[in-house]
Ligand SMILES: CC1=C(CCC(=O)O)c2cc3nc(cc4[nH]c(cc5[nH]c(cc1n2)c(C)c5CCC(=O)O)c(CCC(=O)O)c4C)C(CCC(=O)O)=C3C
């Protein structure tokens with residue numbers, strides 16, 4: 537048994553009004569040289585929705601759902617919620633937890649895959665937030681292939697195929713488009729060089745897409761594409777962009793409909809609402825393709841229960857052999873504990889490769 541006092545639900549954060557938008561974007565891009573045109577472009581996405589990202593409300597709901605699930609199972613662990621880029625900030629939350637006597641936190645991060653944004657940057661956030669305090673933070677493993685994360689996508693794709701079928705589209709003419717956040721190709725490689733050209737990041741996505749498609753749409757072709765690239769246009773990022781991929785499918789003549797599956801994300805936040813429900817859906821329409829978009833896990837009961845299972849697995853020191861995982865890349869290894877003033881091993885971009893890891 538490993539002792540924890542509380543859970544730290546850890547997320548990205550988002551603006552909650554027009555006045556928040558620019559300060560939020562400055563927080564997100566601090567020191568990373570995102571061109572001003574791109575910032576304005578992104579600000580426009582938020583402005584269109586009153587300056588409000590849905591992500592904070594989604595995290596409030598997830599926190600409430602986790603509390604209900606923990607209570608139903610008789611587990612006495614309070615849930616704190618903190619963000620990287622907007623209030624409640626990690627630093628404030630860690631101090632609040634410490635003031636309440638909670639010093640051994642278990643981090644549940646709203647990011648399922650291995651990347652700098654989803655892993656290394658949270659580690660840096662946790663190091664900063666615990667600095668000079670008596671608080672330590674562990675985080676649960678990447679859960680991209682945990683049944684609780686995968687199940688909502690399986691249901692969403694199954695429903696989408698059925699709904700298109702009801703309109704007379706044969707499964708063979710439906711292309712399932714698994715889509716995730718593009719990252720610089722160098723960052724992808726750095727996520728785990730032992731996993732092939734796209735690193736652990738791409739390998740994890742390919743493995744999970746294959747599992748979802750096998751379960752939900754075995755007669756439909758599928759592919760992986762990317763969204764929301766930013767940064768300097770001369771820097772290579774993962775491709776193809778979903779909009780280019782849609783045009784290509786339409787030109788190929790074998791596709792009547794697409795199902796968009798945003799399986800890189802855990803909730804329907806701004807990147808989903810704008811880049812997919814707005815842009816990609818419009819692109820599909822321009823090319824005469826029918827389109828469905830599968831939901832992200834959100835507060836799906838299987839996802840909430842799965843997160844609590846991941847907490848218990850860590851509390852109970854469950855051995856790897858007994859940890860649920862749906863691809864042969866998993867179960868992904870745990871991370872070192874973050875404790876103020878202690879050196880930790882560099883897990884910024886990657887985790888140790890597991891012997892069963894297949895390079896793709
Ligand atoms: C891998 C990944 C995830 C998934 C894992 C994770 O969850 O971490 C993710 C999540 C998110 N990204 C989000 C928003 C933004 N990401 C940006 C910028 C960037 N993301 C990147 C990668 C990722 N991002 C990268 C390589 C950049 C560029 C350079 C940099 O800054 O390192 C920018 C700046 C402007 C722009 O360039 O687009 C914004 C506003 C929101 C909130 C949405 C909302 O508000 O509802 C969420 C959940």
Ligand SMILES: [Fe+2]
Nearest residue numbers: 653717764807
């Ligand atoms: Fe992002």
